Amino acid sequence: xxxxxxxxIFMRNRSVYCSPETLRSYxxxxxxxxxxxxxxxxxxxxxxxxxxxxxxxxxxDFIIYLRKKNxxxxxxxxxxxxxxxxxxxxxxxxxxxxxxxxxxxxxxDSVPKVVLYSDEVKKIDACFDMLxxxxxxxxxxxxxxxxxxxxxxxxxxxxxxxxxxERNIIHILESKGCKSRIAxxxxxxxxxxxxxxxxxxxxxxxxFLSLRxxxxxxxxxxxxxxxxxxxxxxxxxxxxxxxRHTFATSYLIGGGNLEFLRVFMGHSDYNVTKIYSQLAxxxxxxxxxxxxxxxxxxxxxx
Numbered sequence: 024x025x026x027x028x029x030x031x032i033f034m035r036n037r038s039v040y041c042s043p044e045t046l047r048s049y050x051x052x053x054x055x056x057x058x059x060x061x062x063x064x065x066x067x068x069x070x071x072x073x074x075x076x077x078x079x080x081x082x083x084d085f086i087i088y089l090r091k092k093n094x095x096x097x098x099x100x101x102x103x104x105x106x107x108x109x110x111x112x113x114x115x116x117x118x119x120x121x122x123x124x125x126x127x128x129x130x131x132d133s134v135p136k137v138v139l140y141s142d143e144v145k146k147i148d149a150c151f152d153m154l155x156x157x158x159x160x161x162x163x164x165x166x167x168x169x170x171x172x173x174x175x176x177x178x179x180x181x182x183x184x185x186x187x188x189e190r191n192i193i194h195i196l197e198s199k200g201c202k203s204r205i206a207x208x209x210x211x212x213x214x215x216x217x218x219x220x221x222x223x224x225x226x227x228x229x230x231f232l233s234l235r236x237x238x239x240x241x242x243x244x245x246x247x248x249x250x251x252x253x254x255x256x257x258x259x260x261x262x263x264x265x266x267r268h269t270f271a272t273s274y275l276i277g278g279g280n281l282e283f284l285r286v287f288m289g290h291s292d293y294n295v296t297k298i299y300s301q302l303a304x305x306x307x308x309x310x311x312x313x314x315x316x317x318x319x320x321x322x323x324x325x
Contacts, residue, residue, distance in 0.1 A: 209317035275303035
């Protein structure tokens with residue numbers, strides 16, 4: 024069986040439950056791994072098999088190959104996580120040897136995350152013209168990410184009917200990995216969403232629409248929004264995912280439960296959620312005024 028055959032089997036397996044965006048990420052990252060195999064093996068993956076790498080430390084050698092390119096460890100780890108998932112699947116299904124045994128990933132050298140402070144959120148809020156449909160829409164998008172911990176992808180797929188106003192709950196359907204979950208939403212944000220929908224010129228099942236059409240917002244539209252907010256607010260580190268980091272950190276600072284946070288964030292891996300424990304501890308230790316979440320997060324479920 025060729026490596027291309029094993030790749031096709033792996034992607035078919037992932038296609039059952041992964042979102043199109045996740046599948047594109049697998050394709051892009053694995054291309055780097057397959058380029059390495061073709062460089063070392065001297066042939067295309069349609070001709071190579073794992074028998075050609077039978078007595079090699081394949082995964083460890085791939086890490087060394089990437090490190091020689093003088094790219095940051097955080098980038099290497101990103102490529103290696105996908106390659107690791109692919110090789111683990113192949114090993115578990117008797118398609119290749121266990122190339123992962125005993126191999127450690129390089130240390131994470133990513134820049135420490137600095138979450139949003141209360142005064143910075145006020146500065147960003149001042150960028151929204153609440154007298155316009157666009158301003159109300161963008162305010163709601165921003166605060167759904169900041170105050171509810173939603174991802175950009177989840178925002179774009181959200182429908183008005185997904186919000187249970189009576190119970191302060193958002194139903195997030197078929198999110199990352201095609202998983203669904205619920206999250207809390209404060210009253211102030213429900214009221215702002217209602218005001219936005221009432222001033223909207225068009226009707227649609229989708230909550231957030233392009234101003235030029237009746238179509239849902241695209242990923243590029245959300246990127247453009249945050250690029251504009253970064254410029255107008257002067258907060259250089261601002262990006263969409265920083266809002267989720269702020270939500271999680273603020274929740275733990277306020278006394279939130281780590282397991283509840285995992286559910287709110289939609290994490291399947293508990294170790295991912297635990298990262299925020301350190302961010303919260305550092306923020307409390309330094310006494311910085313991290314943006315405060317609505318009290319609803321600390322009254323329901325306690």
